[in-house]
Amino acid sequence: MSFSRRNFLKYAALSASGSLLAETPFFGARARAMAEGGKARYVPTTCEMCFWKCGVIAKVVDGKVVKLEGNPLHPQSRGKLCARGQAGMGLLYDKDRLKVPMIRSGARGENRYKQASWDAAFDYVAEKLTAIKEKYGPESIALFAHGSPGTYFANVARAIGSPNISYPSFSQCLGARNVAWELTYGEGPQSTCERTDMANSRVIVLFGTHLGENMHNTQNQEFAAAISNGARIIAVDPRFSTAAGKASMWLPIKPGTDLALLLSWTNIIIKEGWYDREYVARYTNGFKELSEAVKQYTPEWAARETELPMHDIVEAARALGKNAPNVMVHPGRHFSWHGNDTQRGRAMAILNAILGTWGRRGGIWLAPKGKLARLEDRPAYPEPKRDAVVYGDYPFAGGEGLTNTVREATISGKPYPIKAWLVTGTNLLKTMPDERRTRKAIDQLDLLVSVDVMPTDMVMLADVILPECSYLERHDGLYNITTKESGIALRQPAVEPLYQSKPAWWIGNRLCRSLKLDAYGVKGTWEDRMRRQASLWGIDYNELADKGYISIPGSAAPYITPTNPPVFKTDSKKIELYSSELDDEDFDPIPRYKAIEQPPAGQYRLLYGRTPVHTFTRTVNNQWLWELYKENQVWVNAREAARLQISNGDLVRVVNQDGVESDPVRARVTERIRPDCVYMVHGFGQHSPAMTRAYNRGADDQHLITRYTVDPITGVTGMRVNFVKIVREA
Amino acid sequence: MPKYVMVIDQSRCIGCMACVVACKRENNVPPEQFRTRVLELVDGKFPRLRSEMRAELCNHCDHAPCVTVCPTEASYKAADGTVQIDRSRCVGCKACIAACPYDARYINEEEGYADKCSFCRDRVREGRKPACVATCIGGSRIFGDREDPDSEVSRLLRRNSYRVLKAAAGTEPNVYYINQYPQKLS
């Protein structure tokens, strides 16, 4: 479609007269630039301030990115960006960014580095890696990655012959949830986004899932729409979260007892006959066993266990029942809570199943149809000779691998030594529980390479630091965005890389070359490869580069209809209320409640979560976000604070059961949290002086998480099992 | 002539602060200064609490005290109902800041002139929504022409009871608040 300047002005005049005030329709970057007379250049690309993959349109004036906006064509942003997405220039133009390759010249952690040329840095890394590979075998080289740079280094690791690739997104995030749903439905509840049909829902139950603070763009757009459409929100959270503030019922549950609530709801819904009989009969198996198993979980019992009013428990169950199937128990996302997480996920999946929400309006929609072909342009990877350590002994540890087992293997040298870590896009010190063990593991390493954008605490432990450019300066791939429909998006640079920073694909390529693994590198530039991939998928790359997103027609099929029956990829081809797979591995086939340890008197369970304006540790130094939220606080219940003689804003230290102490942090004395727990926003307490804004601001929750319980099914790390005291800072 | 107003559906605001950052980047607001803010007010005792989210900005008052007190007529009420500042006339005397009951103004620390929300005048002239409205994740901010009976703002104000902030100040604001608290459906 062509969109001339004249048309645009006509449109503008119409709008300015007041009769029409809509967002300018977006016909493509070139059309907009032309309509405005070429004042600015517009570049559609993809956000990486978090992992939601929103479509961005970068406005570039005189070679500078001046504004970022949501791409209206892109279903993950729908024309909007969250605070972090809006603040992308804060990363691009951060003076503290990593600028040049550096090689450590002092002891680890001493912050002494020498600048190096890229060539020298690659030579250094290649030499070390080759030596390690020869001495300890290729499996002794491990990769930790998160976000888009991971792809390129996973390629390098596989090419070297190592299977030890892990992402914290499994073991510290959503691993248990996905496995629970896979065991139940044969697939997880997530495509590019969680497949929750909130805008059409009548009742939405949130366990944790602190929407509003957990800021995933369109999910929150849907949440607000749900509120507006009169959906009833039930927020199960020990803390009065933003979402609880929007809820018609807040259930301040005793932390760690969620399974009790879920099982008693299941019981009530079955006993009172609210469940979807036809759906259950047609699509599920194990209903009889389930009804038997949950009989013991009475509302009276659940009320005692969860410390919630019984009346509320029953009323919530009935609200779900009455409105089924246009309801959902939101599957959540960050799931490694207490080390029993897969069974909690199973209980959520089961409850959804008997309410018939999978494939129903207002429930969990079905993934779009169609699979895209892979571009096979690399030789096969060598077969590793030794078993990977990334799955540990956990039968259901997922494809993304466990970070914690790699760390433990590095410390023990068993089953074989791990001597090199490549780390990219993850701040392991703050991401994995028990920072002490992470440091101990690092002490065993012959080589630690960090590919990052900021001089974080983790980066400043590396032997070699390779500066990646920010997402606004690089090509990064074609993304298959699967919302209700399937579509293609891309990341392309708005401006050239600043300083000597380089895109991860380039770094990966050069690493391959230095390791004499050229065949695994990409031919030409990454953009060339993106073009090849586009043509494989039958997409006009130029059009994509102009629009930022192209949808695949006919791919959407969100609800179950006679012509669109659900397909369950479980062994039984049904929804497994009773999981034979779990049974086979000697786990409870139907979730069974086991109480977890509660804090002794005078101690509080340490909880953590998000602020909407930061992503973990990655944004804390960003000018435009830093100024909104400079440091975290520790939330303390007002009654408890009075007992401890702590006033709002007082400096305190948080001390855990192992005597580990936090940095000084301000107390937030509030009615908004249960008396038996305290809460911190994750991501603060940076000790790297090179992060000038974030340096020594607030306190790190992870530093206090020295204890973690491992979920026996998946190996994920429950991180809400630390008990702390609050001590007034002298 | 249009009369621009904003309606803020408080029940839809999820406190994401996207508006705050969008406004700053759109309007080149210096570090640690703001044209708009978001308040979260929580009331009650554990576990009986209720919460209100509220975006605030210049109200483009019909009886704007900031305009009244401005010695150089740098602040003025424009024909489209918005209150604007002519930077080239501003002497930075700050009287308008003292006069505004909503604390909507500040001095641009880099340039010295008084500044505040302009209802994104340049964007609106191009027929685009204000930056904060365009990116409002919750859809809490709705902008439009009150003179046009078919505009969304007119419809919302017909259908909802609404309030303005500090009505007693007599400034006749043009930012309207609806749905102060989320609905209780039980």
Add this chain to the structure above:
Amino acid sequence: MELTITGTNAITYPYLHIWDWRVAIYLFLGGLVGGIMSMSSIANIQLSKTISDDQPFCWRVPILAPVLLSLGMGFLFLDLDLKKHMFWFYLSLNPASPMSWGAWILVLIYPPLLLYALGALPDHIKEKIKPGFLKNLADQMRPRLPALARINFVFGILLALYTGILLSTFVARPLWNSAILPVLFLVSGMSTGTALMIIMARRSDVKLFFTKIDIWLIFTEILVLLLLFYGQYVSDAAHRASIMPFFNVSHRFFPYFMSIVVLGIFLPLAIVLKFLEMTGDHSAEITPGGKFLMNASAVLVLMGGLVVRFALVYAGQLSSFAGLMTN
């Protein structure tokens, strides 16, 4: 109520923070100049028969007035954040803006003030004036001195009143937003002006004359100050809250509390000193001790006037219309 605000400006949060000592001094000097304009006019009208025209205050004060006024303007100028746009003050006239009138009042005030100063010049000074036309002007003004003095008297009152009106028009700032505030600034301006007259006067009868006036002014000032507080106290919640800093000994509000203490000591003490002087036995020649007491009480009054301006300028910015939480 738990309140979290994201996106606040230091200039308005947690409280208004726009004007500092520069404005306080400007207001003080404005009031002082108003006071000396009126008081020196009284002197020139009332005392012209009994005292000789070489009484220093009769001509020095009228010269001092434009100097102090310009100084005050200088402080205001210092406060402007965009000084290079100053000229817009005189390319606009916003009749509703007290600042705008302020700018124009000054334009109106300077001519009579300068003419008055010229007219009051004693001959031996006049001799020394270089530009001939100025000397001529001074000669011409001499017979018009009583008329000029009357004009100055009125303008002096307007100027002192104006300094209070400037603040009282801010509906958004409850402490300032009181009809009593201009009266307070007027009386205080007159009183400080009188004090300066006392200091400048040499002769004890003149000192006594103004001391008598000042007693009434200080009485009135105390009364008006009490009325201001009372008025605020019986008004709505925001107005009531606006005077609380003065009655709060906590760390943050201590300076305000102290300002009340200081005023509570200075002003009455000044009165007492003045009474002592008046009831004392005075011959035409003033004793050094008497002179000291009179000057000391005048200094107390000047300091009191300064404290009033500082206290009200700063405390007014702590007050806000209906607060942040209420609607």
